[in-house]
Amino acid sequence: MNQVNTAIQKTSYTRRIVMPAAVVLVVMALSFIVYGSAWRIDSYALHRFVSHLSAVVLFISIGFGPLLVYPVAYFRGAGVGERIYASLIPPIIWLVKELIRVSEFFTFGETMYFIFNPLNIMIFIGAFGLMALSELFCRRSMKKRTGKPEKVITVLPVFAICTAIAGLYIFMIWGGGVHMFYIYMKVYKALFI
Amino acid sequence: MSNDPLSRQDKSVTRRQALKTIGGALAATALASSFPNLLFAGDKRPNIIFILSDDHRWDMLGSMGHPFIQTPHLDRLAEGGVLFSNAFVTTSLCSPSRGSFITGEYAHKHGVKNNITPWNDTNITFLELLKQVGYDTAFIGKWHMPGKLPELRGVDEFITFTVQGGQGRYYNCPLIIDGREVPSRKPYITEDLTDYALDFVSQKRYNPFCLYLSHKAVHHQFLPPPETKGMYKGVDLNLPPESDPWITWSRGSIWYGLLGPMDLHFRMYCEALAALDQQIGRVLDKLDELGITDNTIVIYAGDNGYFWGEHHLVDKRWPYEESIRVPLIVRYPEYTRYPGRKAGQMVLNIDVAPTILDMAGIAVPSGMDGMSIAPILKNPDASWRKAWLYEYFKDYPYQVPEMFAVRTDRHKYIEYQGRKKAELFDILKDPLEMHNLMNTPEGERIQPGLKKMLEHLKKGGQL
Known part of the structure; x- marks a missing residue:
């Protein structure tokens, strides 16, 4: 992935890193709170509507946040490392929240092993795939804007996208996700039982 | 025994009859061992x-x-x-x-x-x-x-x-x-x-x-x-x-x-x-x-x-x-x-x-x-148990706390491990278990008895 394009003016750390990640985090937090409270709405129809809306937004903010964070960071002058870092902030915070939640039920070791469950792995592999997709989009956009003959498609983003697609198949589609779950549990038994 | 008519009869059996009797007994034994329920x-x-x-x-x-x-x-x-x-x-x-x-x-x-x-x-x-x-x-x-x-x-x-x-x-x-x-x-x-x-x-x-x-x-x-x-x-x-x-x-x-x-x-x-x-x-x-x-x-x-x-x-x-x-x-x-x-x-x-x-x-x-x-x-009116023990143990990676509960004809009292607080429900008044009675006057009155029952059941007792 190329470094920050010289045609883009580098903005402040807050504008290029904190703000894009914060937007996703705020959306995530709000949708989480709204979804968690929606069942208290007396009207069943309204309850279902609010549940649907907040759940879809929450799901998108967890799974597809990099599609917003990465391009915004790119066009605000963030370097490749910064773009990746900014894009990973929302899923990492979500993961930390989940770890705190599950620590109620599991030992410290089990809680740490929970990090490597297929869903979390999929979230992070998916995040890299979405970052790569965003990178290609941003390059193409910059190429159009500046007219410079830069390569849009390079090996690394294509590899990341392919890995994400393969991950999606292996973790979620292959046997409906059941096969990977049983592998994960086999390792769990070997480690903890 | 010598005056028993059957004994006298036994004395007069022929060799052929004796063989028949022995053969029949053997067949019955073989059948019985194969199909014990027939006995x-x-x-x-x-x-x-x-x-x-x-x-x-x-x-x-x-x-x-x-x-x-x-x-x-x-x-x-x-x-x-x-x-x-x-x-x-x-x-x-x-x-x-x-x-x-x-x-x-x-x-x-x-x-x-x-x-x-x-x-x-x-x-x-x-x-x-x-x-x-x-x-x-x-x-x-x-x-x-x-x-x-x-x-x-x-x-x-x-x-x-x-x-x-x-x-x-x-x-x-x-x-x-x-x-x-x-x-x-x-x-x-x-x-x-x-x-x-x-x-x-x-x-x-x-x-x-x-x-x-x-x-x-x-x-x-x-x-x-x-x-x-x-x-x-x-x-x-x-x-x-x-x-x-x-x-x-x-x-x-x-x-x-x-x-x-x-x-x-x-x-x-x-x-x-x-x-x-x-x-x-x-x-x-x-x-x-x-x-x-x-x-x-x-x-x-x-x-x-x-x-x-x-x-x-x-x-x-x-x-x-x-x-x-x-x-x-x-x-x-x-x-x-x-x-x-x-x-x-x-x-x-x-x-x-x-x-x-x-x-x-x-x-x-x-x-x-x-x-x-x-x-x-x-x-239909047979007398029966008054309470029983429910138990659930950790099942990784499912996020449900370990718990013990006692269920009576009327109440359910649940103790969880971890951060989740105990719950008490009146099943007759609240069959959907929406109103936790813990920390209510009614709950404070009922809970000690149920807790005692729970401890008794956990030790293997019956109620």
Whole structure:
């Protein structure tokens, strides 16, 4: 992935890193709170509507946040490392929240092993795939804007996208996700039982 | 003795007569050793069929007044027997509950505490005890107890599956028959297992038989066969007001594997249940055809209940009614007074093994935690237990705390490990368990007594 394009003016750390990640985090937090409270709405129809809306937004903010964070960071002058870092902030915070939640039920070791469950792995592999997709989009956009003959498609983003697609198949589609779950549990038994 | 006319007769027997007598005695001995139950012709033991389904909760039955679910064959079974409308499992999870059904013991005793801790081969099953008195026995279907597949003592035919961690597959599920994997004979597992069950029941035999038919249905992934697929399309699912289609994704529920909206899964669940009911109908028809209905005990039960949005939950494990109550029907025409009735006594999964042994005329081992429910079949007003223990143990990676609870006719008191606070419900006033009485004046009055009961039950006491 190329470094920050010289045609883009580098903005402040807050504008290029904190703000894009914060937007996703705020959306995530709000949708989480709204979804968690929606069942208290007396009207069943309204309850279902609010549940649907907040759940879809929450799901998108967890799974597809990099599609917003990465391009915004790119066009605000963030370097490749910064773009990746900014894009990973929302899923990492979500993961930390989940770890705190599950620590109620599991030992410290089990809680740490929970990090490597297929869903979390999929979230992070998916995040890299979405970052790569965003990178290609941003390059193409910059190429159009500046007219410079830069390569849009390079090996690394294509590899990341392919890995994400393969991950999606292996973790979620292959046997409906059941096969990977049983592998994960086999390792769990070997480690903890 | 010398004056006995028979003795005098003995003295006058010819050699030919003596040989005939000896030959006859030898033949009788050989016959008796082959068919021991013939020695006790007056003590004819009943055949036994125990059918266990998966995740079938208590109210999903036509005979329980469900608004749209049709279960004509289970209803027929209930009409000929007793439907226990207050039946519970002591642990609402597949493997521990299955362990409790087959041993008559709590999970903390038989050792299968969750879906991970292995089956202990020293456990005694009711099949083993039936075999000892001459029963032909078969275990057909879902074993799903963790650990290596056991060599079940006292089981003549052991047909099961191990794919998907022992959960099996709805379609084309390979079976393990006597230790060897064979492809399915029928594509849909409920029908395939029923075929094997009918083969076993139809065998010519002199001994009574016990069939343990353990279905995968209606466990997740709730796949119905083509003949029932879509039968509830367009039906108002009547889901609870606190539910929504995304519950399957929230609060760790995604681990239950219900990807997609809950409404869709519930509809499929109902359709898979209809298929299960049809297959149970085939078993009942076979008994009628063979003319053995009157001397065959048929017991149907579910291994645990299931949430469909109640308490904003899916799956089971939690100690609320939707999860811990199961359907339980017992039909034994020769034994039952007033068939077709409902019994309200609190009966448990651990009661099934002692009941089967009791009705087969076998002494119930003192180690079993359950009680025979046979007295309730004979007497609707039979006095019964006042309270019982519910227990749930950690089952990684599912996010449900360990817990113990006591359930009485009226109340439920639950203590959780971890951060979740204790709960107390008045089941009569609040059947949906929406109002926790802890920290209320009523709760403070009731809780000490229930806590005392809980501690007593945890120590192995009975109430």
